Amino acid sequence: MRFAFVLGGSTYQQSLYRVTHDVAQEIERQGHSVDFIFWENPGPLDRNDKYLKIIGLDKENRLSKLLSKTFTAILGKHFYYYIFSSFFVQQMKRQVGDENYDVIFYQGQSCIPMRACSSNHYIVVHSCKYENFISRYTGIRKRFYEWLYKKIYSHKKLLTVSEDVKKDMLNKVGATPASIEVILNGFDFNRLRREMGQSPPEQLPQSYIMAAGRPDRTKRFDILLKAYAKTRRQYPLVIFGEGKRLNALNQLAKDLDISGDVIFAGFCANILPAFHHAKLYVSSSDVEGLPTVIVESLTAGTPVVATDAGGSYELLCGDLSRWIVPRGDVDALARAIDDILENPPAVCSENIGFLDHRRVARRYIELSEQLKGNAH
Template identity: 35%
Template sequence: MSNSKQLKIGALLGSLNGAGAENTILTLCAEFVRAGHMVSLFTLSRHADYQAPSNLHVISLDCENKKKAKPLLAAHTAAERFDLFITSKPEFYDSITADVKICSVHITPTAWITTPKRQFIKRYFKIRKLAKKYKGKKLVALSEGIRRDLIENLNCKPEQISVIPNPYNIDYLRTSADQQGDLPSAPYAVYVASLINRKRHRDLLKAFALMPNSDLNLVLIGKGKEELALKAFAKELGIDKRVIFWGWDANPYRIIKNAKLSILASEAEGLPRVVIESLIIGTPVVSTDCPSGPKEVLTGDFRQYLVPIGDIKLLSKTMSNALSHYPDISTLDISKYAASRVAREYLKIAVPK
């Protein structure tokens, strides 16, 4: 086979929920369709924040129970005879029938283990369970940090793993950023992230409260179970009048473009989409140096805008510095993140020369 042949490609997501893995797989599927391949995207749930392109075949298994969903997926894939199938869910890997199947790893697996290191027995069994989950599978890691974690901590074989970054439709992002829509009325910094503990909004709120620039607002785009607690915490810090809980927005890119600064305060990522999206749009970024991804993106002169996780004072100082001085974003090479280039890297796995 050659890469010019029309391929039958499948992919699996839990849903089209507004999160990073979902955006990555959806963007990849849309690019495969644009390149002329036949693509079917399976979801376990009908829930959708993202809208799939009309020319993408979306099949909802309408079954979030894993035990019941696995045979449904197995029946579909056995009947369809896919050339390539991509899933972000390793637990479904063995239920898939395809000439080539890939498990894409969107997170740094062991960074998600919250059990304290002193509870080494609990940690040991969690790591052992993770290692079993990825054992023997063909993997795509979104960053070198994920790849290292898979090899060093989960005993995956280097030959199992290809490193391919998130795909981005660069023209779409920039066009969306120019669209009209509601915007905050005062100058602001923005953080696009689900309102969950891992994203460490509390660290950001504390750092924001320390900043001397009282004319700046903070816009939090996203939804999640921590919203009420975070609103109360902002009030406790005395900054509730300057913190805007924007909620979910189908087009956050116009808000990112008009922000003075885009922030990532997370404690664990894979290859954080918002960092790259902000740079594509042209907005300065300050990020925690979390595992993994940010330090692979913010390189050279941009490395000074990486902050250790939990260093509130330095995060505040770095945000202030970024507002007054930031390197020329156009000097960063973003071509490797283009959706067309990323899709070709996946096809090289399916159709080796």
């Protein structure tokens, strides 16, 4: 069979590609073909991957940029995608011929500009849409986006990367999909361990507590800093990531009198070895889908403290659920950090063996066979 994974505005360097790459390679090892399709230039293309220059989505064409900028300013990005979807889909058909694929998997928000697609496809939802997007608005604007997201995701075949994302889609967005089930992200643990064995980023302390991600409103590094200030501070705290809230976090660390123990390490292109050298990983998020950082931490043998966001309960199972704390609870997070460092559990990829890329790839193949069978 021929598979297409549409990543749209993502690139090879971004997380959407990283959490689909291992599964795609395993599908190919099973004798099928897989193309990744982008409409943002991902750099030199790998194998038969496609970079489509779709007018209205492509960021390199002058006319395309003008069209996108103008209508995004008037309508907002997602409504612009919704309104012009048929225009985008027709361009995709002309360039790749969607009939050449037995099944198309629209990953993440690539489904919005392609919502008018009528070919055999699934939409893979990677995040909690209501919590991550709609909830930030109020009044008429909030009601508008509630309507828009319900329209986008209803009557579609949905796959969600965690039970939490599925609940968000059904109970909060209120979508009525044609079908919906959970399909976890899959990982090649051997590959992860090989990459973790490389040299760690320079100028890191010998031992440290680690957190990573774009410092936006959902990652709640402010909660992490406040909790860290209440711990015994046995190890320095290293936070990887760049964003416009970084200055405010620096100031908060100074106000809490912990700036001497906190390192803002910025963006790190090869962050995997850092997990291997950390004593603890802390996820303080308010919103997650299936947190890749928890997967990477456990694979590295590094224990995790996490808030009850997204798929944390699905990853930190059994005894490891002891260190899941309520979102936004500074005191509970501080206690959990001290507690786990006092008697750290042994963790490894066996804790999350259900995410093995071979197992997940088999499920993708099964879904594709079902869809192909139904089409006939």
